[in-house]
Amino acid sequence: MQIVILNDATEVAAYGADIFTAQLNKNANSILGLATGSTPVALYQALIERNKAGEMSFKGVTSFNLDEYLGLDGSHLQSYRHFMNSQLFDHIDIDNANTFVPPGDAKNPISACHEYEEKIAQKGGIDIQLLGIGRNGHIGFNEPSSGLTSRTRVKTLTKATIDDNARFFGADEYQPHLSITMGIGTILDAKKVVLLATGDNKADAIQAMIEGPLTAACPASALQMHRDAVIVIDTAAASKLKDIEFYRHIEAENQKLQAYLASL
Numbered sequence: 619m620q621i622v623i624l625n626d627a628t629e630v631a632a633y634g635a636d637i638f639t640a641q642l643n644k645n646a647n648s649i650l651g652l653a654t655g656s657t658p659v660a661l662y663q664a665l666i667e668r669n670k671a672g673e674m675s676f677k678g679v680t681s682f683n684l685d686e687y688l689g690l691d692g693s694h695l696q697s698y699r700h701f702m703n704s705q706l707f708d709h710i711d712i713d714n715a716n717t718f719v720p721p722g723d724a725k726n727p728i729s730a731c732h733e734y735e736e737k738i739a740q741k742g743g744i745d746i747q748l749l750g751i752g753r754n755g756h757i758g759f760n761e762p763s764s765g766l767t768s769r770t771r772v773k774t775l776t777k778a779t780i781d782d783n784a785r786f787f788g789a790d791e792y793q794p795h796l797s798i799t800m801g802i803g804t805i806l807d808a809k810k811v812v813l814l815a816t817g818d819n820k821a822d823a824i825q826a827m828i829e830g831p832l833t834a835a836c837p838a839s840a841l842q843m844h845r846d847a848v849i850v851i852d853t854a855a856a857s858k859l860k861d862i863e864f865y866r867h868i869e870a871e872n873q874k875l876q877a878y879l880a881s882l
């Protein structure tokens with residue numbers, strides 16, 4: 619894992635936006651894996667600004683979102699489809715027909731999961747997968763105990779996740795307790811994975827992901843097995859790392875190596 623520790627959430631968003639901008643300028647037909655939640659909002663804002671400034675285009679891009687609530691259709695204000703339209707897709711030059719979110723209103727959710735996997739494979743696989751992390755170490759809606767090689771499937775949400783996300787739902791509004799989510803195996807298949815985390819409420823999960831054992835009890839620890847996982851965090855999210863100075867040192871050395879390679 620490449621561990622990048624930055625000062626604050628603004629720097630984390632800008633660093634993430636740099637990775638996505640470079641990817642789109644390298645391959646205009648990139649396949650992007652996207653996430654919802656509070657963490658990527660600033661990154662999406664940065665991408666919108668860069669797209670409007672002509673720094674890159676989404677015209678050839680195909681996107682696949684990690685997850686969706688089962689039981690909400692895309693017009694529901696709390697659906698992840700609605701989130702993606704309002705936070706990103708409606709403001710960039712992407713072709714909406716090339717944006718995929720698991721169908722929360724699928725009549726047969728099990729076949730919808732298989733079809734989602736097939737669609738990703740058909741498009742040639744995901745180039746960069748964006749991730750946030752839950753306080754319990756979940757990625758996507760892969761809650762603790764999720765199989766480390768799991769594929770897209772229906773998952774039951776933990777009480778912790780339901781409580782964390784209750785802030786988005788009205789007091790008397792139906793809040794789903796099931797989801798369709800890419801599996802951990804699906805996420806690990808992405809060529810590159812970029813996980814963003816900010817704030818001290820993520821510090822325990824970040825510590826477990828980076829320094830804990832590889833275990834289904836912390837689904838994000840599966841990223842220890844990925845060949846190109848970049849973990850971009852602010853100092854608050856990094857605050858419980860035991861070996862923080864070593865990670866800063868490795869990254870400084872990495873920067874020097876990149877600068878040297880660029881000078882060749």
Ligand code: F6R
Pocket residue numbers: 652653654655656657658684685749750751752753756757758759
């Ligand atoms: C969202 C997702 C979740 C979130 C995680 C963190 O598509 O898959 O795993 O990334 O719950 O959410 P925030 O960013 O709201 O703290």
